[in-house]
Amino acid sequence: MKKTTLLINCPDKKGIIATVTNFILAKKGNITYIDQYVDRELGEFFMRSECEFDNDEKKLIQFKEAFNAEIAKNYNMHWEMYDTEKKPKMALFVSKYDHCLYDILGRHASGELQVEIPIIISNHNDLKPIADAFSIPFKHIPVTKQNKIEAESEQLQALEECNIDFVVLARYMQILSSDFVDHFPNKIINIHHSFLPAFPGAKPYHSAYERGVKIIGATSHYVTSDLDEGPIIEQEVVRISHIHNVQDFILKGRDLEKIVLSRAIKHHIARKVLVYNNKTVIFS
Amino acid sequence: MKKTTLLINCPDKKGIIATVTNFILAKKGNITYIDQYVDRELGEFFMRSECEFDNDEKKLIQFKEAFNAEIAKNYNMHWEMYDTEKKPKMALFVSKYDHCLYDILGRHASGELQVEIPIIISNHNDLKPIADAFSIPFKHIPVTKQNKIEAESEQLQALEECNIDFVVLARYMQILSSDFVDHFPNKIINIHHSFLPAFPGAKPYHSAYERGVKIIGATSHYVTSDLDEGPIIEQEVVRISHIHNVQDFILKGRDLEKIVLSRAIKHHIARKVLVYNNKTVIFS
Amino acid sequence: MKKTTLLINCPDKKGIIATVTNFILAKKGNITYIDQYVDRELGEFFMRSECEFDNDEKKLIQFKEAFNAEIAKNYNMHWEMYDTEKKPKMALFVSKYDHCLYDILGRHASGELQVEIPIIISNHNDLKPIADAFSIPFKHIPVTKQNKIEAESEQLQALEECNIDFVVLARYMQILSSDFVDHFPNKIINIHHSFLPAFPGAKPYHSAYERGVKIIGATSHYVTSDLDEGPIIEQEVVRISHIHNVQDFILKGRDLEKIVLSRAIKHHIARKVLVYNNKTVIFS
């Protein structure tokens, strides 16, 4: 059997669920999971479904064509269908901080992340030994104010050569240009070390310390051209107190960053995320 | 329009979702929400759906009859359909602790709980002034070793007279007999002041203190004839440290008890709970 | 024995702890608890101590005079000494939301808050029945744009007549003037329904919904003349997801508001809070 994951969103209408489930049944598909959500305010319907079909590539293509013609067009759907068992290809962007990199590579080596990692790209050479230890190709592309356009062009070429599906900024300390971001819409995952929208931009732990908050957080989001304003995928927090200084915040925050980023990556890999109106629907 | 909530569980089979959604559509019902879950290990299918129908009592009865005959029997379903907007009737059992009672009555008065409270029953008279302040009838039924059977009989009669749908033990300090419990299967909600299965039975805060745990909890569950062994509806925890003594545990625990119990009540009222195999499915 | 609570802050210096503990010992005081903290960045020393003395009012006055002359002046201390067992007097300000009021009065009635509540002041009459049910005096002082100065003057007079020690804004929907705030520096506790500094000002739940955050929070802080910018006492958060709408945020937020506000009140009552540099030191 071929396992597939079907993601749909469209304007809400009476009967969508029955129509879609019927269609799949009629085409000899077996729905093993369905989750659905309607944003009443926006009148938008969202659905994630896991379906099994006979393992026949030709028939699956026919199914998709028929689904598009008979269902998707009528309902004005945005839809995608994935081969559930095909691992997506993820590129990692890093700079000098190593904790997220260690965490992701450790999880990957443990078999926790169903993903391929064909490349790590960095604007510094510092973390190359880690990439080497985990036998992942490491590409050093220095970035300066002067060479930014060329550097991004080189990055994009490297991603293309590896057929990268999505990019993870694992504490990558450069801001990507709008042009770069446009190549991977809702496919670049960033980790920001604050509970957004509090403390966007640089040095959020310092700002949190200054303000005297009692809880700090981390936020993983898709990158858009507005800095730290993209759709939030996951957040987590940890309690701190007056005894903790900025350095303590940074150390405690590392654990948040690792956990939040890895959860976001898992959601993305499992195709559980739908983006709409700069927000995310995360199916369970 | 008449809003209804449909709960189903049955052995898992191919095509259930399509069949049910189709049937509702064919009968002019509008599905506004659907959530579904399959326990792969047990091969059991669970579904919760919210559907709107024309506000015609006769047609709704016909729908139910047809659903039973044409769908439920084929799939060997256990199913229930509720009038979403009809408030269930809840009885409160209390003894001397007042914090859960204050919390529930405060929430009810604030309009947070879509429920009627026709009666508070207690084996002590201490909390009557609170019932009075909130204008809820209070019935004092003393319970002793000697009169337990008669007392429970009197309780059952009072519940029957009020057409009670479910019972909440808001720190009621008596153990109900199996006979009593059998009258309300999966309809008696208890709050136990520990993170079950740790520390069942009496004085859990004392036991937690003795053991030196770093986190304490509270658990809300349906009452079965096995003490503290019923299906868990909700749990919550709070961090404590060596500086806290048993009295601190009790005070911190109160907040847990209130929150966990009120969440469980809300799930139950919204018919979001399905019990199976001594566990709960809690739809979102 | 007379139990006292001693709060100190001063520029950090070698030997403060030894000096203070020695002095107390020499004066026949028994230190039963000491907690201390140094803000290295600011070079400021903070200490909270619980000490028992003979129950002799005259000697205690002598102790205070001697402490001031022999210790406090040398170290340039800001210090306060409280009778631990004397309940402070707390005024509640409310408007129309009742959940925090129910919660505080329920806790007070349960004996959880070691405080006197001589008065509830409101700009609306809606919550008077709750005050009545708990037998707390309720004063209705309407506030409009036109009468704001007179209204605050009337409020201040009422507080003075009751010898109020501190004020709790339990979802009071008016902004207090700087002049009013100056009468109670670090003695007015507010509950804001967001995880500050995210979403200050009006309608934070709506803003949180718009932004698509995955966690919402509540913040209790001392009121200063800068709206929602005062020293944070306590914060708490709860996880939400895409399925929750603004109304769900509001309901879930209520529990946060109640818990965060009651924790802040408890810290304040127990004299565990020291304010410095617009931040709080919360002793445990």
Add this chain to the structure above:
Amino acid sequence: MKKTTLLINCPDKKGIIATVTNFILAKKGNITYIDQYVDRELGEFFMRSECEFDNDEKKLIQFKEAFNAEIAKNYNMHWEMYDTEKKPKMALFVSKYDHCLYDILGRHASGELQVEIPIIISNHNDLKPIADAFSIPFKHIPVTKQNKIEAESEQLQALEECNIDFVVLARYMQILSSDFVDHFPNKIINIHHSFLPAFPGAKPYHSAYERGVKIIGATSHYVTSDLDEGPIIEQEVVRISHIHNVQDFILKGRDLEKIVLSRAIKHHIARKVLVYNNKTVIFS
């Protein structure tokens, strides 16, 4: 300056704090931090202090001798004084699970753990490549029912050769003998994959799944001769729901195990843990 950490516990008495702080001051020590706690029930006093002295090894020895003679004996103290900046030596015991090993080695490589790791000991060879990647010596000592005594003897010898201060069982799947444990009292840290005392022993995730809990946990504790009964150092929990199966528990649990174990290790390294009466005092 020489930084030291002083840990004390003794029967509680009037004046201990003043006496100790005075003594240190008189010996030209500077107390930079003090935290103290009294267990009222047991009448036991606990203190952790950080003090700076002139960097003169001879004087420090004299200080310790004087402290012992003049203070410790009078108060019947158990006390220890550490060179704060000297890194302790930690041995890791592992079997086949790699997630805790990756996590600890990653943190160590990032500079997060102020510890030396002279050796990793395992009853299997599977994780040797990880040790190699991080350049840590790896010793394979197979353990069977038959050779257990010899194997433990070999382990103990290896630990002695490396001058190991404490041992961390990073999901080591063998039960240590009482004899082994006696060599390292309160110096063997284990991670158990449940919220103890719930689900001790084997397969706790399976048991948690069977029971239908809504929250799972992990517990780090010192190993004693009673399995999973030693003093708890740290616990953490994560929310799960009916949709998660045992495999999901295991995956979510991994993150708990890593975080709880690393926190326990950090507390131990910083000498913030005092064990008394099978419980821990964890200074902040």
